[in-house]
Amino acid sequence: MVRIAVTKSAAALLFSLLAASGEAAQSSGDALPSWNAGATKTAITQFVTRVTREDGPDFVPPAQRIAAFDNDGTLWVEQPFYFQLAFAFDRVRAMATQHPEWQTKQPFKGLLEFDMDAVAAVGENGLLEVIAATHAGMSTEQFEAIVRDWITEARHPRFARRYAELVYQPMLELLGYLRANGFKTYIVSGGGVEFMRPWTEAVYGIPPEHVIGSSGVTQFRLDAEGRPELAKVGKVEFINDGPGKPVGINRFIGRRLILAFGNSDGDLQMLQWTAAGEGARLAALVHHTDAAREFAYDRRSRVGKLDKALDEAVARNWLIVDMKRDWRSVFPFERQPSTVGSSP
């Protein structure tokens, strides 16, 4: 009990520092100060002006101003591999003493020995097995506490920053700008919904009920004292990726988006579905072109592969954000050095 209380206050500290840097960026006259002037920034502000001008032909009532963002690679970094995998790998190490069989079983053995070739050799199904083994067998509330701990403590191998600091400052500004213009902002991610919800409100201003993601099966049960709980049983229920994204949007929101932002082929169908709606629509991609400040990758990347969606974006004139050209700054800590990165 005490442990959770301490954790929550540490998380609150981290989140308040992050939130503060996001808000400071909004206080200038320009709502998007981390976006360089140019065609990309103009396309965004012109779209918002079109749909919010009450006497204009493209006006959209606030209730229908639904915008959705992919998470990995669109709102935060996804290299060298999805942060949820880093979380799962850390969980394997934390749980290893209770699982002596992992000392000899791949990919667990490889993870414990930092043998990433052995881990990679098991492929995607092996990674799903790791996620199932580390995300299940507990209540949803226990899992939430573990995620909060991890997001407060774990650090990225290259940037040596906490993962929730590796969010894109221009996208934080865009989220705030849209909400200030009456949009509802959602996350529509292939990542696990219960991995995101504990921190999206503090970091992005996106509440749990606006987070759509992949999910595992949960079961309602009464515990030994007759208290109800939801148990995570370690079975995949829904993969919110690729064609699953419009399916998930229809299931959770029940209306089409008017704005969708992604960065990979996993976002293709969400963007198609959005762009095909009647009236003004904005379908957009973040193109990772900046190896110096972040990463540069697209068609041949194992993580966040952007190939078909890039072709379709060009063919259909979707907005393509060139990170190197369009973003004046990438991360909140570049703009406003805080004590977060240097604290122990």
Place this chain on the structure above:
Amino acid sequence: MVRIAVTKSAAALLFSLLAASGEAAQSSGDALPSWNAGATKTAITQFVTRVTREDGPDFVPPAQRIAAFDNDGTLWVEQPFYFQLAFAFDRVRAMATQHPEWQTKQPFKGLLEFDMDAVAAVGENGLLEVIAATHAGMSTEQFEAIVRDWITEARHPRFARRYAELVYQPMLELLGYLRANGFKTYIVSGGGVEFMRPWTEAVYGIPPEHVIGSSGVTQFRLDAEGRPELAKVGKVEFINDGPGKPVGINRFIGRRLILAFGNSDGDLQMLQWTAAGEGARLAALVHHTDAAREFAYDRRSRVGKLDKALDEAVARNWLIVDMKRDWRSVFPFERQPSTVGSSP
């Protein structure tokens, strides 16, 4: 195209009449004028006061003021059988010419011949078959147009009113009262989510993204012209009833409710899950006790059976609304005779 446009305007007319009667009720000083003074009404207003008083011990921030309502039997009538079944039966009759095999196959044959004993004999699985046959094989948008048509035209066998007029005036007032106090109001129903979403915003003020229900599998596909659509394939995906309700709430909202309202055993686990949360919680049941104005049923009803949940409500001191005693009026049309019921 024209047909849909006409339908939408007819629906808009119906909905505006309904919405008008709801709002008129709010304009007096009492936000709940259709609730008789007494312990039930006091319990509701005291709960809202407790959680909204900023300096009180039970204060709940607005973001966490999540209230959910079952639909059938809690917000609108569910007798003599769920309105979605009436819709499905009407669809069977409308689609019969395209399905000659239904002339000899139960329960379709029974439905076409108004032989309700034959229909009842097939049991719940037979009814699910009817729903699958009538709700699938089309896009989500085609289905939505059909629901809009039906809700605008079809009438209830006893009241000879359109189904969307058979909503409970006291509950409309309660929804408005909660929203005026910073609550978000959700529907958490065993009914089909795509059957409810086309009309819940106009009738209850509850937007599509706040409607959680049972769902069928949908598939993303490109049609013959390359336009994306979501196809309903006629397979059950999720039953949002009984233990499925807390599961659905966790999946869609990701936080516990602080207020839950149901009326049957299908709401038991939602109420248990709500009541077990920390802090002030309100778990409540509508008890159908008024055969004169509506219906009277509980433990032995085939539709909306209230048995275990009634025992648990008594044992745990949940709020039990006695329709006959607690509701001054039941339907909007009792309070404010409109032209809706008498128009052709």
